[in-house]
């Protein structure tokens with residue numbers, strides 16, 4: 282097994298532990314993948330439910346670009362269809378993180394987009410929704426692909442991300458580290474919006490996210506910074 286593939290298998294295990302520990306996914310679902318040359322590496326089925334995201338490198342599946350398993354001690358994630366389709370359509374995408382992130386799920390359940398309320402989130406733009414498709418179906422995979430084609434600029438900057446209604450977040454980036462980073466940034470924004478909603482009695486700023494985001498955009502523009 283090539284060294285770069287072994288190193289990536291170890292990295293995916295580490296990111297999986299972080300994703301679970303930081304409540305960026307739950308025991309029920311979530312998956313991580315990366316492209317290394319002509320190979321796709323992806324987490325196994327039931328990574329949370331059976332293994333509590335304490336994965337070993339040999340459990341990470343190594344597959345061909347068209348989804349044929351070459352190595353790995355377990356079955357590949359049930360959501361792998363979406364991953365392979367994204368790699369097929371986005372040659373620049375080399376890492377994908379899908380998580381049932383605790384704070385993002387509140388927005389998924391309510392059908393509310395997440396605005397980029399912090400400077401660090403601006404490259405990601407507003408995080409909206411793809412069309413509904415049941416989990417692990419072709420319909421969901423195609424819906425995610427379609428939605429992320431509208432986020433090509435965000436992919437060039439950091440990551441292209443979309444929420445699946447009532448389900449979770451999908452992040453596609455040029456590296457798997459950036460895909461993880463994007464999920465954490467979006468969950469931070471979701472957490473801040475949720476937590477500060479109780480501050481609205483103290484300050485009108487706390488609930489005026491649209492105005493606050495527009496103000497941040499204006500401030501950045503003064504420095505010639507692109508905003509979305």
Ligand SMILES: [Zn+2]
Pocket residue numbers: 310311360379380381416448449
């Ligand atoms: Zn899921």
